[in-house]
Amino acid sequence: MAFKSEVDVAVIGAGAAGLAAAHGLAAAGIDVLLVEARDRIGGRAWTLREGQPCPLDLGCGWLHSADLNPWVKIAEERGFEIDKSPPPWARRSREMGFAPGEYADFSRAVDLFWDRLEEAKDAEPDPPASAFVEAGSRWTALLESISTYYSGAALERVSTRDIGRYVDTGVNWRVVEGYGALIAAYGAALPVAFDAPVTAIDHSGARVKIETPRGTISARAAIVTLPTDVLASGTIAFWPPVDDKLHAAAHLPLGLADKLFFRLHRPEDFPNGTHFFGAIDELTASYDVRPHGCPIIECYFGGSLAADLERGGAAAFESYAREQLTRHLGAHVVASLSAIACTSWRSDPFARGSYSHALPGHADDRFVLAAAVGDRLFFAGEACSPEFFSTAHGAYLTGIEAARHAIARLRVAANV
Numbered sequence: 001m002a003f004k005s006e007v008d009v010a011v012i013g014a015g016a017a018g019l020a021a022a023h024g025l026a027a028a029g030i031d032v033l034l035v036e037a038r039d040r041i042g043g044r045a046w047t048l049r050e051g052q053p054c055p056l057d058l059g060c061g062w063l064h065s066a067d068l069n070p071w072v073k074i075a076e077e078r079g080f081e082i083d084k085s086p087p088p089w090a091r092r093s094r095e096m097g098f099a100p101g102e103y104a105d106f107s108r109a110v111d112l113f114w115d116r117l118e119e120a121k122d123a124e125p126d127p128p129a130s131a132f133v134e135a136g137s138r139w140t141a142l143l144e145s146i147s148t149y150y151s152g153a154a155l156e157r158v159s160t161r162d163i164g165r166y167v168d169t170g171v172n173w174r175v176v177e178g179y180g181a182l183i184a185a186y187g188a189a190l191p192v193a194f195d196a197p198v199t200a201i202d203h204s205g206a207r208v209k210i211e212t213p214r215g216t217i218s219a220r221a222a223i224v225t226l227p228t229d230v231l232a233s234g235t236i237a238f239w240p241p242v243d244d245k246l247h248a249a250a251h252l253p254l255g256l257a258d259k260l261f262f263r264l265h266r267p268e269d270f271p272n273g274t275h276f277f278g279a280i281d282e283l284t285a286s287y288d289v290r291p292h293g294c295p296i297i298e299c300y301f302g303g304s305l306a307a308d309l310e311r312g313g314a315a316a317f318e319s320y321a322r323e324q325l326t327r328h329l330g331a332h333v334v335a336s337l338s339a340i341a342c343t344s345w346r347s348d349p350f351a352r353g354s355y356s357h358a359l360p361g362h363a364d365d366r367f368v369l370a371a372a373v374g375d376r377l378f379f380a381g382e383a384c385s386p387e388f389f390s391t392a393h394g395a396y397l398t399g400i401e402a403a404r405h406a407i408a409r410l411r412v413a414a415n416v
Contacts, residue, residue: 013225015043019187020399037197047178054294055178088275096276121164130155148302152255162358229352251362254353267295278324355390356383
């Protein structure tokens with residue numbers, strides 16, 4: 001759409017939180033504009049479809065806590081198909097690569113870790129999650145790998161209190177057409193200024209002034225939904241300064257999770273839904289073969305492993321994955337695979353990572369980040385959610401909440 005220099009509310013960032021906020025504002029009859037740095041909506045939700053064997057979710061891919069996830073209703077209303085089959089990490093096929101009896105021993109180590117963490121989630125001071133790995137456990141590397149899948153970071157960098165507050169109902173579904181495609185469809189009719197990365201936000205006067213390369217936007221209020229690493233980087237100048245926000249963002253850094261997809265040219269040779277770890281004695285990727293029947297292998301890398309591979313580019317991811325897959329599937333099978341897509345979220349200047357975790361001692365910084373500044377500057381995004389952080393539904397709910405507060409403040413101001 002055409003760039004607008006004056007609006008009631010500018011929503012900075014057209015990801016899940018920004019889209020939810022914009023919908024709420026528009027429904028209340030408020031003139032709203034989404035200000036997006038990229039040339040697409042969705043943020044860290046992005047489905048690649050054109051020319052692919054099936055939709056590929058490069059970002060978020062799971063409707064976590066699906067029985068209470070608002071995106072399920074949105075999907076149903078828009079005619080998207082939901083795959084309700086059990087997630088790969090809940091299937092017995094993941095015993096692949098374990099010797100007899102080893103998987104049961106590993107499962108006991110996982111249960112012990114979570115039991116000990118649950119007992120200590122309210123401890124003072126707030127310890128790192130690594131404190132609850134059994135000393136000398138042979139499964140430490142694999143427990144660390146799993147941490148990089150759900151937090152994007154090593155256990156020593158994860159707050160026990162924060163992870164203990166996370167709400168997970170254990171119900172996990174997928175959007176067949178792609179989670180990113182769903183979120184894009186949800187925002188398709190909203191007004192968006194693309195290719196407009198924000199460089200400065202002046203909230204000192206009666207109106208908020210938002211600087212972008214396309215020009216200045218003047219708004220009665222603004223809702224900021226940017227990833228924490230973008231905020232903490234200082235690439236956006238706030239006036240007056242919002243140092244408490246930037247400090248909170250720095251203590252809620254984005255972990256890293258990257259994906260590589262291989263095309264299967266003979267999918268009939270592979271059973272649906274096979275899932276396994278690449279290794280069991282070192283930091284490792286995990287592999288999902290033919291998710292909901294698609295002729296692909298989805299490779300998942302987290303934490304320092306993903307960061308190291310990003311430095312080598314897509315070729316490094318592919319080489320690593322082929323080596324691990326060869327151990328499980330054989331050289332002849334792996335030679336027939338074709339790499340078709342690879343992510344590098346740490347290298348994306350408008351993301352700088354995947355999803356947030358709180359550093360030990362900083363779980364409450366989520367509340368600091370979410371708090372309004374005065375009566376015209378509001379914040380939203382998955383990192384602002386104390387219970388559903390790191391998820392698209394957490395982002396959505398904080399966007400709805402920020403819009404509700406902005407609407408209330410605008411109505412009060414109009415009646416003064």
